[in-house]
Amino acid sequence: MFSKACEYGIRAAIYIGQQSAELGRRVGLRDVAAEIDSPEAFTAKVLQQLVRAGLLTSVKGPTGGFELTAQQLATVTLRQIVVAIDGGDMLQGCALGLPQCSAQQPCPLHYQFLPIRDQLNEVLRTHTIGELAGKVHDGLGFLKQFT
Amino acid sequence: MFSKACEYGIRAAIYIGQQSAELGRRVGLRDVAAEIDSPEAFTAKVLQQLVRAGLLTSVKGPTGGFELTAQQLATVTLRQIVVAIDGGDMLQGCALGLPQCSAQQPCPLHYQFLPIRDQLNEVLRTHTIGELAGKVHDGLGFLKQFT
DNA sequence: TTTTTACCGGACAATTTTATCCGGTATTCA
DNA sequence: TGAATACCGGATAAAATTGTCCGGTAAAAA
Ligand code: FES
Ligand code: FES
Numbered sequence: 001m002f003s004k005a006c007e008y009g010i011r012a013a014i015y016i017g018q019q020s021a022e023l024g025r026r027v028g029l030r031d032v033a034a035e036i037d038s039p040e041a042f043t044a045k046v047l048q049q050l051v052r053a054g055l056l057t058s059v060k061g062p063t064g065g066f067e068l069t070a071q072q073l074a075t076v077t078l079r080q081i082v083v084a085i086d087g088g089d090m091l092q093g094c095a096l097g098l099p100q101c102s103a104q105q106p107c108p109l110h111y112q113f114l115p116i117r118d119q120l121n122e123v124l125r126t127h128t129i130g131e132l133a134g135k136v137h138d139g140l141g142f143l144k145q146f147t
Numbered sequence: 148m149f150s151k152a153c154e155y156g157i158r159a160a161i162y163i164g165q166q167s168a169e170l171g172r173r174v175g176l177r178d179v180a181a182e183i184d185s186p187e188a189f190t191a192k193v194l195q196q197l198v199r200a201g202l203l204t205s206v207k208g209p210t211g212g213f214e215l216t217a218q219q220l221a222t223v224t225l226r227q228i229v230v231a232i233d234g235g236d237m238l239q240g241c242a243l244g245l246p247q248c249s250a251q252q253p254c255p256l257h258y259q260f261l262p263i264r265d266q267l268n269e270v271l272r273t274h275t276i277g278e279l280a281g282k283v284h285d286g287l288g289f290l291k292q293f294t
Numbered sequence: 295t296t297t298t299t300a301c302c303g304g305a306c307a308a309t310t311t312t313a314t315c316c317g318g319t320a321t322t323c324a
Numbered sequence: 325t326g327a328a329t330a331c332c333g334g335a336t337a338a339a340a341t342t343g344t345c346c347g348g349t350a351a352a353a354a
Contacts, residue, residue: 107158
């Protein structure tokens with residue numbers, strides 16, 4: 001579905017968002033990688049992408065780390081993260097890989113896949129990081145497997 | 148969504164199925180690759196996978212090529228092709244990459260993604276190659292872009 | 295039987311994705 | 325000011341995916 005980079009990016013953003021929202025504190029890379037169970041250096045690259053895209057904030061030096069501002073918590077959507085990392089192909093492209101998806105020359109699956117893709121877009125578009133972070137805080141969602 | 152190999156495999160199977168159903172003739176690799184606009188040698192690898200999985204039939208020598216029997220046309224589903232090439236991860240795995248998707252420890256997107264994944268499974272499970280081949284024959288579906 | 299056709303199988307190569315390492319820079323704190 | 329902290333950026337490497345090449349095998353036709 002999503003690339004590994006995108007999976008890490010989403011999980012990281014939600015974790016950082018939860019810490020920002022509930023505890024008002026920044027979290028370091030080491031902490032993030034441990035809490036979402038991802039490779040540290042690779043996660044750093046993904047977070048840098050998100051920072052450059054303006055979807056989360058970073059601060060250098062001691063007491064530094066990553067955080068989501070109140071504004072980011074309320075407005076950054078899953079879709080923005082997915083687009084920033086994976087691009088829009090999965091959100092617009094043809095399921096069978098035709099160079100473009102359109103009703104002009106639809107692939108044999110076009111009309112079956114449209115509602116699925118629309119629903120995916122809807123989910124990604126209507127959920128903010130703050131909202132998902134709330135679920136984690138309430139114990140309704142997990143970002144790694146606890147044995 | 149799907150891997151390139153899987154996209155080629157689905158398009159190829161539909162094209163071969165259409166030729167088998169409507170014209171009762173086998174098609175060669177060169178023909179397949181041209182009609183679905185895919186790299187020839189790579190497509191050969193994918194077709195070999197599908198033959199080994201019993202989802203389509205190949206015949207060597209002159210007048211040989213690939214075909215779908217009447218039984219295969221009526222019973223082989225998209226899901227079988229996807230599973231044979233990409234495996235079942237996209238059909239069962241967690242959207243955020245957790246090692247397993249379950250309501251025991253759901254990721255924050257679990258309940259939003261379940262209906263999407265269910266609908267995807269339903270589409271793949273309920274459409275046979277013969278059915279999709281019919282759309283191509285009727286001009287309702289395309290397997291490559293005509294300019 | 296010989297030749298030709300076309301799939302099969304394995305090795306190989308290019309590209310993309312995933313992952314690591316390390317020095318540089320900015321920031322905090324003593 | 326100096327030292328420690330932690331993100332930044334580029335280079336590098338490993339792995340997976342995508343793509344190619346070529347000789348081998350089976351089958352049909354001459
Ligand atoms: S043309 Fe294939 S999904 Fe629209
Ligand atoms: S646990 Fe993530 S989709 Fe089910």
